[in-house]
Amino acid sequence: MTGVRIGVDIGGTKIDAVAVDERLQILQRHRVPVERGPEGVVRSAQAAVEVVTRKCAVDVRDALSVGVGIPGAVRGGVVRHALNLDLVELDLARALGDAWGRPVQVENDVNAAAVGAWRLVGTDARSVAYLNLGTGLAAGIILDGQLWRGSRGTSGEVGQISVDPRGPVDAEGNPGGLETYASGSGIVRQWGDPTADARDILALAAKGDPRAVEIRERLFVGVAHSIRVLVLAYDVEEVIVGGGLTGLGDVLLDGTAKVLKDWADGSRFIASLGGAPHPHS
Known part of the structure; x- marks a missing residue:
């Protein structure tokens, strides 16, 4: 062949x-x-x-x-x-x-996904961020039609950004990292049972389990923070959201959109940025 x-x-x-x-x-x-x-x-x-x-x-x-x-x-x-x-x-x-x-050509997986998502979505935007919500949390950045890797190959590693010094700790003991809020591994880490599955925890949230609901709410906040960071840091036209956690569908998008709206309602500058996440899986 x-x-x-x-x-x-x-x-x-x-x-x-x-x-x-x-x-x-x-x-x-x-x-x-x-x-x-x-x-x-x-x-x-x-x-x-x-x-x-x-x-x-x-x-x-x-x-x-x-x-x-x-x-x-x-x-x-x-x-x-x-x-x-x-x-x-x-x-x-x-x-x-x-x-x-x-x-053999080797590329960061989210960077590769960013190029694919940008092409598949068919947007006219020349600058986009692809936010991947999977086992980990990271983004791929397209600026003026070109993949942007950064000087060290770490562009888009938003999962390492801490948003709350009193938040849940990651595997290295750092508190409030976005990956702990908005990734499969982070959800399991918050739950406290390494044998658990993030999908099962989120299914419990859908049934009203109080601790699972709390973790799901932090997920919405983590995704919203990630979107805001990407828009502010790179001034992209659009943020495309993909990865395994998008299997939540409208629950994820609506929950994240509510957090973004609350922030926009309290800040004319944030409101001026506009733009809601675009689902893609």
Whole structure:
């Protein structure tokens, strides 16, 4: 088979590999649980790609391109500070390139998603932020039609911003970080049971469980803070919201919109910024 491209999405809990044709139609797809740590991440990525290439009857070395998205700060194929994967520093492009005998393009996963969302939504805006609400919290930034990575590859890492010194603490002991408010891992951390699932906690909130409702309210505030930070810091025309937590649908959008409206009602400057989040998943 000719004209195959390979894409690998490395997330906090799974690795999703796909093979697509030249029209970007999915030919094969395979998911595996992610193994944490440098060796585990490389091994998991190889395992997922081995399945899709075997099913397509193609050698990975013959693919038109191989692209990998992964959390963390990424520059020159080197991944740093991917905390959910227990990665401090890993030259992932080199590790996978050596294993597969070919060049591999590595990009921050949310940056890659930002480009895709910007194209798929079909907006006329030239400057947008894509806010990803998943296992972690981060944003991809498009400025004047170009992906903006920043000087260290950390542009859009809004999850590290603290908004309340008395708020819930993150895995490193820092209080009030936006990722603790508005991510799957943060919701579980607030709940206090590492075996819990964020979707189950939010389902309890829908049934009126008081502690789950409190966590859900903090989720709305965290998303609203993230949107405000992105608009103020980058002056983007639009903020597109995506990721697993958007499965809440109107509950998330309405709750976040209410927080933004309350802030706008108390500040003419904030009101002048306008713009509500656009759902995308």
